[in-house]
Amino acid sequence: MLKSLTLFFDRIVQRYLPDPYLFAIILTFIVxxxxxxxxxSTPIEMVQFWGTGFWDLLSFTMQMTLxxxxGYVLASSPVFKSILISLAKIARTPGQAIILVTFISSIASWINWGFGLVIGALFAKQIARVIPKVDYRLLIASAYSGFLLWHGGLAGSxxxxxxxxxxxxENMIGVIPTSQTIFAGFNLFIVVALLIILPLLNRLMSNYTEDHVYIDPTLLENSKEAQAATIEMNTPADRLENSKLxxxxxGTMGIIFLLYYFIADGGSLNLNIVNFIFLFLGILFHVTPRRFLNSVQDAVKNAGGIIIQFPFYAGIMGMMVASGMAEKLSLFFVSISNEMTFPFLTFISAGIVNFFIPSGGGQFAIQGPIMLKASLELGVDTAKTAMAVAWGDSWTNMIQPFWALPALAIAGLRARDIMGFCTMVLIVSGIIISIGFLVF
Structure with a gap:
């Protein structure tokens, strides 16, 4: 059955899934x-909701672009490449490569979603250089599948x-410590089960793909590297651009700030700090400004999808919120729930809402008050309800290209290349997460 389903979803996605930009346009029409x-709502009102919300994700778009x-710049540096090469050598076979990439990306995403999203794809590319006979599509899908764990992890919004x-x-539910959410028994069960089952699932799927896609390792090299090695320093400007000092x-200024942030201020990882770490390590590891800028030029070429598509999702979110659609959908699931099924149905409803509002914090701001108020009325644990929203948001990311864009850009693949495999991940992980909420 696993073989039949894998082949079926891969064929369907390859044939019918459009480019993520068109996917966003189609979702816009549907909403x-x-x-x-x-x-x-009238058509004019819906257009107004759409246009008003269109630029609400601008700061987030810039964060994701960075x-x-x-991440690309850091990974292309000689120092980081050697680290990735050493890790990649742990895997000796294509099957081991799939397992290793899935596990590393899952752990990284559990620590911090921005870190995991980039590191998983970068590590997968390095694995493909070391083991060229690994199925490249499945390898990148495996890296992206680890992103599933982010909202049950240390940086879950x-x-x-x-x-x-x-x-x-706070006036409704008070302050809920992480011991009742991230480190609660039901959440740890889900996380550990996914850490075990996802690598095995991805490894099994490698046996069932019809057409393994291999990639020439030379195509994964950075085009600016050769140029950086042959630069002549004929002018003062050239010498500045190639100054190690x-x-x-x-770079040292950036590192000093990070030490102060983490040690003196007791700061934690967030998206801005992850970008700060990547940026200044990239500056140091590339040694000269010219090598750093060459890498940046290569990286920026891959950012077009993020820049142009995220505003459309902000517009979709604007329609969902202002028209009341998100609230109506949530209230429907509340109406068919009881004390036992409520966390499970909250998880399902959050997964559906995530299709149209693929922002964890944004979705919780809209759906959280509705579901948590209902949980109090039904006598259901509010911590469990909050995590049901979190896992629903994370779950359908597997078939929502929004979050896959950075990984796809790094890998040089299209959404249709990996989404067939990710559909299988969605099904299996949905069962595991549902057990966590129904049994515990």
């Missing part, structure tokens, strides 16, 4: 029409939000 039908660019004093729902000074 536009659904808003008119289900909420009574995740891609700074929902558990960290409800654990923060004076959060926006300049990179060392500015």
């Amino acid at each position: 536009f029409v659904a808003g008119i039908i289900t909420t009574g 995740v891609l660019v700074t 929902v558990p960290l939000t409800v654990a923060t004093p004076e959060h926006f729902m 300049i990179s060392f000074i500015i």
